[in-house]
Every structure is written in structure tokens, then in C-alpha cells.
Amino acid sequence: MGMAWMFFSIDADGDIPIYEQIVRQVKLAVADGILVGGQMVPSVRQLASDLAINSNTIARAYQELQSDHVLEPLRGRGMVVRRDAIKRCTKARNSLVAESVRRALADALAGGMTTAELRELFEAELDRQSARIEKAKHVSGNGNA
Amino acid sequence: MGMAWMFFSIDADGDIPIYEQIVRQVKLAVADGILVGGQMVPSVRQLASDLAINSNTIARAYQELQSDHVLEPLRGRGMVVRRDAIKRCTKARNSLVAESVRRALADALAGGMTTAELRELFEAELDRQSARIEKAKHVSGNGNA
DNA sequence: GCCGCTGTACCATGACACAGGTACACCGAA
């Protein structure tokens, strides 16, 4: 049955390739602990059906995740999250975020934005999004307990 | 003569289109005050020659800058920075930085990064880059004063 | 064994963006 993976949000019209969005969200889910080592991921065709996306696109994402040692293939049964994936994914997350922050600051300073403006913008957005996260946690409660 | 525009840094192998890099850097330069209203920008072929890039790529960037009301064409003479460009460019810079920060925070929080880690990363990178800026200002001195 | 599931490997197609190349219309100065 599907629907256990509805936390995937795909933006087909965005500037990021679909398969890349899958890769990112899987890695972030592993880093966050939503996906645990040893856990099975939905089949290529299943996820393709749920997201209304071609199977080949999902397969490409899974291949990249396999190359990055996040997923492991169980011949004939499916793909499973590797036990040591959380370390790699946490590291990947840190690199991803660091790079984003680095670029944002580079653009800001190149454009003459002051450090005060920058801190204010950062704190405001952090408050907004962290509040959003807290509220989401509150709403979902314990869905599987 | 060229070389007055060598502060442009183009990464042809990056994931950002070349014309987009031109657009961004021009806007940031205007927002920072490096490019002033009424000032002429180098010709399409001149800049293309300096950066070893096709003229059409520069032309496309200039067209986008014209559409965004940053540059103004002087038929047969070249392109000039509009007087009211700095307002638009500052606003565009704020939007650009805000969007980058927004995405970075979204990825970080989705990956389970704590606000403390996030603040630490932000402050560290801010210190590093702002120090870099200060040093660059010190080296260049006052070139136009 | 047989069948249904799994991932995987191909090939072909259409759409789109990017960059390069060529040619044209316009303006200013000699």
C-alpha cells in the first residue's frame, strides 16, 4: 500500500530535476531519522505510481542513492537503507546547508548588505521556519504509536 | 580598453547559466554602488572578448537587465545604467538573499539540524566572509577617492 | 515448476535551455 510516503513533495515545474529532488529528500529523511537503517524503501514502480512519475525517473534517483551508499539493493526484493547511511547523510546535509549558506552570504556581501541586515534576515526566517516545524510536530503527534 | 571589469568572475562549468551570472553580478554591483546610474557598461563584444564568451550570451544578459529596468539602450552607442536602478537592484538583492536563506534553512530543518548548529554555521561563515571583505577593502584602498 | 514481484539495462522520442555563429539595422565620426 502507498500513502506511507506522502511526505515527499515533488515540484515538477521547479528548476531542480525530479530525480534530484528524490535523492535530496531521501537523504534528508535519513539524516533526520525518519528513514532508519534496514528499512525498506518503496519499489520503483510503487513510488512512481504514487507520485505520478515515470518509473525510470525513480530508478535514476535510486541508482544515485545506491552510488552514494545510502541505499542497498536486495536482489528481487527491493531496496533497503544501509545501516551506515545516517552518518553519510548527516555529513551530506551539513555540506549541502553549508554550501547554501556560503552562497547566500557571498551574494549578500557582494551586494553591499550589512552584517546587521543579514543577521536580522537570518533570525527572522529561522524563527518562522522553526515555529512551522514545531507546529507540524504538534499536529502529527505520534502517528505510529 | 578592457580590464576595468575584471571583477566579473564567470564559472562556465557551474550549474548557473553564464548569462545568469552576468545578470546577478551586474545587479549586485549596482546594489553595492560599484556601478552608478548613468554609467556606461562595456559593449557586448568587448565584454565577450574580455571574458572569452560568445557575444550572444552577453547580449542575452543585457536583454534581461533591460527587461528588469536596470540597463537602458542608447541606440548605436551602448548600454547605460538607469538612474533608478539602485532601488530595484537593492530590492532584487534582498529577495535573492532571502530566498537563498529560506532554502538553506528549509533543507537544514528538514534534515534534523538543530537551530544551535545552524546559528553556529551561519556565524562562522559570516565571520569568515566578512573578514575576507574587510581585507579586500583594505588592499584596494580608495581607488576612486 | 510457475507466476508475480523486484531492480536493471537498453533504445527512442519530445521538450527545453544554453551557447555559439551569422547576418541585419542603427548611430556617430571621419
Add this chain to the structure above:
DNA sequence: TTCGGTGTACCTGTGTCATGGTACAGCGGC
């Protein structure tokens, strides 16, 4: 006018992305 400069429009080639279709090999349950 002639010439060199300007921006601009059109065409082409290339690469990526997403899709669709087909086929193969391995595993599990019947």
C-alpha cells in the same frame, strides 16, 4: 557617404531531463 562601432534577430548544434516502451535476471510464495 563610408566605416567602425553598437544592439538585436534568426538559425543551429549540443546536452539534459522526463517520458514511454521493451526486455532481462533474480527472488519469494503459490
